[in-house]
Amino acid sequence: MTDSSAGWIVSPSPHTHSGDSVSRIMITVIVALVPSLVAGVIVFGWDTIRLTTICVATCVVAEYIVRTMMRRDIGITDWSAVVTGILLALNLPPTLPGWMAIVGSLSAIVVAKQLYGGIGYNLFNPALVGRCVLLISFPVAMTTWAVPAFVPNASAVDATTMATPLGAWKTAWASGNAPASFFETYPIRSLILGNRPGCVGETSVVALLLGGLILLWRRCISWHTPVLFIGTVAVFAGVLHQADPARNLPAAYHVFSGGIFLGAFFMATDMVTTPVTRSGMLIFGAGCGLITMIIRKWGGYPEGVSFSILIMNALTPLINRFTRPRTFGHKGREMEK
Amino acid sequence: MITLGALFNPRGGIHPAYHKDSTESLPVEAMPVPKSLYVALNQHLGAPSKPVVKKGDVVVRGQPLAEPAGYVSSWVHAPTSGVIRSVESRLTASGQLGPVVEIEADGRDEGLPCTSAPAEWRNLPARELVEMVLAGGVIGMGGAGFPTQVKLLPPQGKVIHTLIINGAECEPYLTADYRIMIEQSEKIRQGVEILHRILNATKVFIAVEDNKPAAISALEKAFRDFAGELAIVVVKTKYPQGAEKQLIYSCTRREVPSGGLPMDVGALVENVGTATAIVDAVVAHRPLVERIVTVTGDAIGQPKNVLARTGTSFRDLIAFCGGIRGNPGKVICGGPMMGVAQSSIDVGMNKTTSGLLLLSRAQIQQYSSMPCIGCGRCVQACPSGLLPCFLSENIEAENYGEAEALNVLDCIECGACAFECPAHRPLVQHMRMGKAKVLQRRRQREAKAGQKEKAS
Numbered sequence: 001m002t003d004s005s006a007g008w009i010v011s012p013s014p015h016t017h018s019g020d021s022v023s024r025i026m027i028t029v030i031v032a033l034v035p036s037l038v039a040g041v042i043v044f045g046w047d048t049i050r051l052t053t054i055c056v057a058t059c060v061v062a063e064y065i066v067r068t069m070m071r072r073d074i075g076i077t078d079w080s081a082v083v084t085g086i087l088l089a090l091n092l093p094p095t096l097p098g099w100m101a102i103v104g105s106l107s108a109i110v111v112a113k114q115l116y117g118g119i120g121y122n123l124f125n126p127a128l129v130g131r132c133v134l135l136i137s138f139p140v141a142m143t144t145w146a147v148p149a150f151v152p153n154a155s156a157v158d159a160t161t162m163a164t165p166l167g168a169w170k171t172a173w174a175s176g177n178a179p180a181s182f183f184e185t186y187p188i189r190s191l192i193l194g195n196r197p198g199c200v201g202e203t204s205v206v207a208l209l210l211g212g213l214i215l216l217w218r219r220c221i222s223w224h225t226p227v228l229f230i231g232t233v234a235v236f237a238g239v240l241h242q243a244d245p246a247r248n249l250p251a252a253y254h255v256f257s258g259g260i261f262l263g264a265f266f267m268a269t270d271m272v273t274t275p276v277t278r279s280g281m282l283i284f285g286a287g288c289g290l291i292t293m294i295i296r297k298w299g300g301y302p303e304g305v306s307f308s309i310l311i312m313n314a315l316t317p318l319i320n321r322f323t324r325p326r327t328f329g330h331k332g333r334e335m336e337k
Numbered sequence: 338m339i340t341l342g343a344l345f346n347p348r349g350g351i352h353p354a355y356h357k358d359s360t361e362s363l364p365v366e367a368m369p370v371p372k373s374l375y376v377a378l379n380q381h382l383g384a385p386s387k388p389v390v391k392k393g394d395v396v397v398r399g400q401p402l403a404e405p406a407g408y409v410s411s412w413v414h415a416p417t418s419g420v421i422r423s424v425e426s427r428l429t430a431s432g433q434l435g436p437v438v439e440i441e442a443d444g445r446d447e448g449l450p451c452t453s454a455p456a457e458w459r460n461l462p463a464r465e466l467v468e469m470v471l472a473g474g475v476i477g478m479g480g481a482g483f484p485t486q487v488k489l490l491p492p493q494g495k496v497i498h499t500l501i502i503n504g505a506e507c508e509p510y511l512t513a514d515y516r517i518m519i520e521q522s523e524k525i526r527q528g529v530e531i532l533h534r535i536l537n538a539t540k541v542f543i544a545v546e547d548n549k550p551a552a553i554s555a556l557e558k559a560f561r562d563f564a565g566e567l568a569i570v571v572v573k574t575k576y577p578q579g580a581e582k583q584l585i586y587s588c589t590r591r592e593v594p595s596g597g598l599p600m601d602v603g604a605l606v607e608n609v610g611t612a613t614a615i616v617d618a619v620v621a622h623r624p625l626v627e628r629i630v631t632v633t634g635d636a637i638g639q640p641k642n643v644l645a646r647t648g649t650s651f652r653d654l655i656a657f658c659g660g661i662r663g664n665p666g667k668v669i670c671g672g673p674m675m676g677v678a679q680s681s682i683d684v685g686m687n688k689t690t691s692g693l694l695l696l697s698r699a700q701i702q703q704y705s706s707m708p709c710i711g712c713g714r715c716v717q718a719c720p721s722g723l724l725p726c727f728l729s730e731n732i733e734a735e736n737y738g739e740a741e742a743l744n745v746l747d748c749i750e751c752g753a754c755a756f757e758c759p760a761h762r763p764l765v766q767h768m769r770m771g772k773a774k775v776l777q778r779r780r781q782r783e784a785k786a787g788q789k790e791k792a793s
Contacts, residue, residue: 009667009701010432010680012766014752015694016353016509016673017702020759022710078707120708120760219714276713276726325722327744328348328582329595 020219022119025271026079028218032211033086033266039194039204040090043148047094048200054098056085058105066114080119084108087127087266090201091259091306092134094146095161100138104130124313125273128306135306143167145197148190162197165257166302169249178246191256202259212265221269224281225288229264230255232289240297254296263288263305273313280316280323287312338560340553340569345590347583349720350575351753353509353674355548359640360512360633365520367644368657370417370442374648375427375685376402379435381476382483383409388438394421398448399624402438405471411484412474415440416626416646418447430670430687432677437685440648458619463535466619470535473618474625474688479503479514479579479608480671482689485615488607489535491600498603500538501588502529502612504545504552505572505579508672511692513629514609516642518545518552521613522559528612531619533565536605541567542588546574576674577751581606583720595747610691625688632658634695636665651682654693666698674752704761715754715764721747725754725764732771737778745771 040048063081067074088108092101108130116122135142147162163171165186172179190196194204202208215221237254254260259267268274268288275284288308295304312319379385386403390396396415403413419442427437458466471486491497502525506514518525529541543560545553556569572578572587582593584606591602599606607615610628617623626647633640638659645654651668655661669676670684672692686693715725724743731739748768755764 007666008678008680008682009698009703010678011667011703012763012769013676013678013750014674014756014765015667015669015676015678015696015701016756017704017761018351018353018757018759019702020757021704021761022707022759025710025712025759118708120710271710271712274711276711276716276724278713278717281713320724320727324724324743325348325716327595327723327747328586328721329592329597329747330722330744 022078022080025220026083028220029083029215029266030079030086032214032220033083033090033201035207035210036090036201036204036262037086039207040094040200043194043203044094044146044200045149047146048089050098051092051094051096051101051200052086052089054101055089055092055105056082058102059085059088059109062106062109063114066110067118070114072118078119081109084113084126084130088130090262091127091131091199093142093144093198094200095144096134096141100134100141103137104134107133120272122272123316124310125267125270128267128310128313131306132310148195148197148203150195164197164302165191165253166296170296170302173247186253186257188252188256191253196257198257199259199262202262205256205261208261208265212261215265215269221265222278222281224278225268225274225285226264228282228285229268229288230260232286233260233293236289236293240293248297254293258296258303259305260292263292263309267305268309268312273316275316275319275323277320277323277325280319283319283323284312284316287315338557338563338567338569340557340571342571343547343573343587344570345587346573347578347586347720348722349718349753350577350583351718351756352574353576353756355574356510356633357512357515360510360631360642361515363512363516363640363642365516365629365642365644368646368649368654370444370446370646371649371653372442373422373650374416374419374440374442374646375650375683376413376416376438376440376648377429377435377685377687378403378413378438379429379431380413380482380647380687380689381411382481383407383411383487385436386410386413388424388436390421390424390438392421392423395419396421396440398446399626400449403436405484409484409487411476412472412624413438414474414624414626416648417442418445419443428681428684430677430679430684430690432679438648458531459534463537466531466535469619469622470615473614473623475611475614475618476625476688477608478610478614478628478689478691480675480689480691481581482687485607485611488600488605489532495600496603497536497600497605498539499589499605500529500532500536500541501584501604501606502541502543502609503579503581503584503606504543504549504556504609505584506549507546507574507576507579508674508676508692509576510633510694511631511672512633512642513631513691515549515552516629517609517613518549519555522555524613524616525556525609526559526563527620528607528616529560529563529567531615532605532607532612538605539566541565542570543567544570544572544579544584544588546578547571548574576753577720577749580720580749580751582749595744628688628690630654630686630690631692632695633692634669634697635700636661636663636695636697638662645686647688648685650685651679651693654686655682655695661695664698665695666701667694667696669694669696674756675750706762707760709762710760712759714757714759718753718757720751720753721749723748725768726762728771729762729764729767732767732774737771737774740771741775741778745775748772
């Protein structure tokens with residue numbers, strides 16, 4: 001037997017690992033987003049590829065430059081900038097000018113992520129910060145919606161643009177009229193398949209659900225946040241609809257339109273900006289659903305998913321603090337001194 | 338006797354790959370006594386034993402090498418006959434220097450002459466039985482090495498009503514306890530009877546993970562006509578199911594209070610190997626000088642369950658098991674979750690050495706750590722209900738007050754958090770450092786308070 005005493009690797013326990021890593025998680029998220037990207041290409045065509053390419057390229061290059069300027073490790077290999085880029089692209093209207101997408105990407109990576117210290121340290125979901133910066137800065141471009149590929153009711157469409165279901169409902173009631181032929185223009189089937197106006201990646205519930213199931217299967221997310229998010233929206237919308245069916249959309253319309261599925265499975269489950277405890281995730285999901293519905297019903301915007309998640313992001317440290325598990329062998333849930 | 342399904346499921350836990358298949362079906366093989374043995378005097382928890390032999394002394398098997406140096410301490414005996422070559426500070430299996438007695442075996446393996454006929458222990462008072470356990474140098478063989486006689490003598494006011502025999506063996510790779518349960522189930526029963534007699538415990542639980550059906554049926558057979566109230570509890574297979582406090586919860590749903598001992602909830606946990614060592618000490622007056630150790634891993638020639646003398650060097654163990662195979666990277670005393678990586682194989686095994694794991698370089702994952710991404714997997718994995726992610730960040734920032742408030746002292750260092758962490762953060766190291774710093778701060782506070790009192 002040869003003496004290899006010089007060669008033994010000595011390190012503290014444990015000496016084994018699950019094998020999972022941050023980059024693996026990020027790659028899984030990218031894979032899980034592929035169905036939505038494909039759906040985006042089918043429904044909105046070339047624009048989906050254009051925006052995704054711009055956002056991903058800008059995010060990766062910006063991350064590289066900022067990390068270099070800050071003299072930190074270059075974190076590109078963790079793939080998180082790619083995820084942010086794709087998520088931002090999926091949260092943009094198809095016709096958005098490229099330079100605006102660049103502004104959004106820079107806001108996401110430079111301001112929301114790297115100025116806070118990079119991966120793990122950001123308080124807010126970078127892609128959503130990017131989207132909200134654009135929504136506030138360029139309200140018209142951010143609410144101009146391309147006509148989807150297969151329009152069920154061509155008469156409701158002027159030449160090149162069309163309102164989202166939630167937008168159409170809100171503007172009609174704002175002027176005091178029930179929206180005409182709403183349910184013919186936006187049949188529930190189109191909402192589920194994704195053949196409706198909206199952001200690039202938010203329209204196809206089927207594709208998003210498929211991606212969500214991939215994330216659940218690969219343990220990248222747990223069911224708590226999406227179920228509570230979607231469930232709260234469904235219950236809230238159901239109650240409103242029961243109370244006044246003429247003025248309030250049925251629950252299914254609220255759940256399947258806007259960005260609920262994209263938000264619930266891909267944004268409200270972002271690990272960095274959401275709670276670490278299971279009960280915290282339940283609160284987070286319910287909070288997102290609640291704020292989304294409040295904005296949709298009483299707010300100025302027809303849609304509130306992005307804002308609801310950002311608001312809950314801000315509450316995450318507090319939620320973590322209040323949902324701290326009871327330590328084994330301790331009596332109560334004593335709070336920190 | 339009854340067999341019960343998992344009574345209560347403790348929180349947290351992980352499911353690592355178990356890798357037990359290469360040794361679980363192999364009967365225990367006795368290893369010949371090697372030429373040199375290195376017996377550490379700090380194998381147990383508590384004060385290291387005080388040597389009673391010196392260089393040049395001739396000893397026989399079972400003769401004391403060192404005596405207890407306090408209440409929480411233990412006897413250490415010569416594992417074979419031979420000459421004492423040295424009593425000096427050497428590297429021990431804990432990875433640190435400690436007092437070690439080196440014996441050169443004479444090859445005759447002579448034992449002490451039998452001083453008395455095998456005791457009819459049933460007629461002896463409990464106290465005398467405990468004396469025999471102490472004289473046999475019996476310590477907890479599951480890993481911690483707590484001197485057994487201390488556990489058997491609860492202080493006034495503490496009553497032990499529940500005896501739990503730990504056959505969970507939740508560490509991956511290890512099959513030593515499994516083989517004991519299959520090959521020596523009758524001896525375990527005798528051990529339980531002795532413990533039952535000593536403690537007058539009203540309830541006995543034998544806990545085995547549900548991935549060990551052969552062990553369960555062997556125990557069922559051995560205990561089928563056991564007179565007292567006894568249940569074989571088939572606990573869920575997960576790591577760290579066999580951790581003392583978690584196992585007590587699995588059987589009784591009682592939580593050992595923070596900083597307390599199992600006796601605070603009326604429980605006593607003994608490993609199956611310890612139960613058989615108690616039988617040797619009480620029935621045969623034979624001290625603990627050998628144990629079963631699983632020598633395994635992908636870098637060992639022939640994985641085996643070996644019956645070896647304490648003090649047998651890892652080098653000799655490896656040679657007995659077909660030598661090193663391929664490109665070895667790590668040699669670990671114990672299992673992969675809580676074992677200690679060794680810097681040398683010229684170290685003697687202890688009474689607590691349940692396994693020797695040789696991993697090839699290909700098996701060893703080396704990572705650089707990233708910032709925490711807040712996935713919460715450590716929170717879900719932690720059996721103690723801690724927030725390892727936040728503890729780690731606070732300890733990294735030297736924020737020890739916050740670490741104390743987050744109950745870092747309740748960490749059992751099982752490593753479940755680090756196993757799960759996708760950012761590869763050194764969570765266990767952080768916990769250990771945090772615990773050490775918090776205790777140090779406490780001592781400083783107490784010292785200051787003491788000085789003030791003196792001054793006033």
